[in-house]
Amino acid sequence: MNGTGANSHSNPGLVSAPFEVVIGLEVHIQLQTRSKIFCGCSVQFGAEANSQVCPVCLGLPGALPVLNEKVLASAARLALATGCRINPVSLFARKNYFYPDLPKGYQISQFDQPFASGGGMTVTGEGDAQRAIRIRRIHLEDDAGRSIHAEAFVAGDETLLDLNRCGVPLLELVTEPDLRSPAEAADFMQRLRQLVRYLGISSGNMEEGSLRCDANISLRPAGSDGLGVKTELKNMNSFRHVERALAFEIARQGALLAAGGRIEQQTLLWDPARGVAEPMRSKEEAHDYRYFPEPDLMPVAISGEWVEELRRQMPELPEARKARYEREFGLPAYDAGLLTGDPGVADYFERLATLIEDKKLASNWVMGEVLRASNARGCSVLELKMPPEHLAVLLDSLSRGRIHQQAARRIFAEGLENGLSPAEAIEREAGAQIQDTDQLRMVVREALTSHPDETEAWLGGKDKLAGFFTGVILQSLQGRADPRAIMALLQEERKALLEKRG
């Protein structure tokens, strides 16, 4: 079975053509509250194993859960941002299954009365079309611990447990089966990550597991309304893997259906290293969760006034911010989209843009130097030692011609290291510029004589070549000259040369 999929994996389009792809996502979002959902333990990521636990999250005999009401605000913010209806009363339910990293033997989740239902998000579909994806529900639950088998320090037949993650608050968001391609699914996840970051409710980091997704996927004849037999894909822990795993499974199902075979309903585990999805052992998936209302917790009652209060406090969301950047700063849609992709980048840009005139220059620098620097350092742009206020000083000098691009880049790089205001460095670079007109004129003449063809064309009327010469000259001077002074000298030289020729 896997062989079929693996062969056609590289060309999913071939077999999916007669079929329509139907994908629904179940997304888990780890909330960034300070403490766990049902006890006071810290939720900090990366702490020593089993150091952030107490009788409640360990499920010790006699311990009882108490809801951390902070998670309700996080859930409500996501519900409001996705247009979901917040249910006035929702119920916790026990989801029963045995697993060593599930200390109570059940997960406290929500079942037939979830926190919120019936909203939607937009994804970019084929040909840049914006498509609405319905959200079925958003509910609250507690996370399980981690079973550790595959580390070097674990003996072959042993499993170690780290229960720090037990009780970390999760939101589960379930979409309707409205997604039609792996690209749409990946776009949905990216937009959701952007949204949870804007709302400040989750780090949205897929690699750390704070954003996780399972996908239900089936194929049906194009144009049909029915649903085919679905499979469930698990363990896709990056946007790229979401796309690859779904493409793999589409190919597998497509090949099977094209050959007249039948899809078996099952759960598949994506193996990112080998690039294949394989069925879980049936024992691991044969769960009857036996949901029933959680008797240790009272129903969650949400008042309309509280929701309205939260609605008033909602931050500006990505779409609105992008539109405002185009309108207010006159930025192209591409720039506005990229700058507002991450709320930290958008905040950085906005602080910068309010300090300088040339918004496009600000945008170019943030999209270029600033993002490169944060990527290289693996930190957020707001953590860089070059705050927007410093960059504003630098870009101001650049746009007024006190320093050249190359000098600005040098100062930027220095600032990233020392965190100092660039004022002094600007003085230094500006001072290092060749002020002596005669000296500069020598360099200009040299540039002209060493590029005779271009000089002829320039004198013949190709005015744009002035920029070329300015570049050549600045290059040879390593940026230590005012481009406007060079321009002026070039014009003088041109005039002189033309006069000489009569």
Added chain:
Amino acid sequence: MLLHTGSVDFQSIKPLLAAGSITCTSLAETYLQHIDKGAHLNAFISVFAEKALEQAAAVDRKRTRGTAGRLAGLFLGVKDNIVWSSGPTTCASRMLAGYHSPFSATVLKRLAEEDAIFLGKTNMDEFAMGSSTENSAYGAVRLPADPGRVPGGSSGGSAAAVAAGLCTAALGSDTGGSIRQPASFCGVVGLKPTWGRVSRYGLVAFASSLDQIGPMGRSVADCAELLQVMAGYDPADATSSMAPVPDYAASLTRDLKGLRIGLPREFFPQAGMESAVRAAVEECAAFLRREGAELVPVSLPHSGYAIAAYYVIADAEASANLARFDGARYGRRSPAAAALGEMYTLSRSEGFGVEVKRRIMLGTFVLSSGYYEAYYGKAQKVRTLLQRDFAEAFRTCDLLLTPVCPTTAFRIGEKAGDPLAMYLSDIFTVSVNMAGLPALALPCGRDSAGLPIGAQLIGPAFSEPLLLAAGHHLEKGHAPARAFAEAS
């Protein structure tokens, strides 16, 4: 001399302590001697003799300084499903042999703050599942009045210990009658508070929506005083009530004139109830009428479905509550287990007793896909109907008076092989848990064999002051009930 029997209630101990005729230390010694003499009853799983003596000395020092709490001189037996960090907690199960909780139940903290001293952990039906205290990994408990008989259950160790004077009072837990039925069999007072009145934090859960910790003692006043300390909101229990805690002692003597006592006809059936039980409870009713109460015939028409619905809901919750005992982190792990699946099946097969396994299987079944609506869903509907029955009855009366159990204590082994017959022992008590109501069981006579008979008073939610007042009047004025009070 009262002290020689050790069987006195806390209200009569207090003046003796104040007069200096006894000390906490001498009381501790007496109780420990009684525990030794009563060893054949098998009422305790663990006894904290040294610690109790140390604490008694400490409380005596506090008394001389005038800083002792209101429960100084009260020696408690604690049902072994309530966790205490200073001793083992077994739930009378092999599963938890050697388990030591790192934290203490909220009720124990509150009682300790008032200087109650914990003498030991009392025997019980395993995980509180049973009505005879025969389902214990530590052996059956015997009825003090007749050691060939059961003390009732599941809080049989607590009831027997109180009845035999092995402690001043005790804590039990009541999921379907587990405080009231053993109190009735042993001839002591037991209170099942309103669900949410007493924190469940630290009670090893059997059926969370039904469980409630309550006091068991030799007088209504003792139960009132214990409840005073135990009751109240606990931030660690999301289902504990924020309703203010009234002064229970002050309400004990309130006048009963005009009180309307309902007699639900379903609780006085023609068949299946011993005539001595019926006669004793009817005499209680007659006494209360003489005291100025009005007797009102009422009906709880859905009572007949209570036992079936109760066992569906209780076992469903139990199947989840007991899932944590899987051998992975604490409790028994089968040494024979070689793989994960085996760790679960062997550890649980070896760790749990027959009745616990039966209930886990029943509970798992009624929640399973395809059966949920027919069993759990239906049982929840019955539960709603039972709640409505009570609400309807309390429109015409203030309290209900019923027997606790259709029979007096039965012989050890008599019902052990017949779970259904055993379950019927709870027929008059389970509805109260299904509706979350408070109920008081108190002795009201003896049958021809001299075995105690218990009466049950049931009230609306949070009506403990009224229940305790009615119970107190019966205990003080009604001759058969007074006989118990005086025997202590």
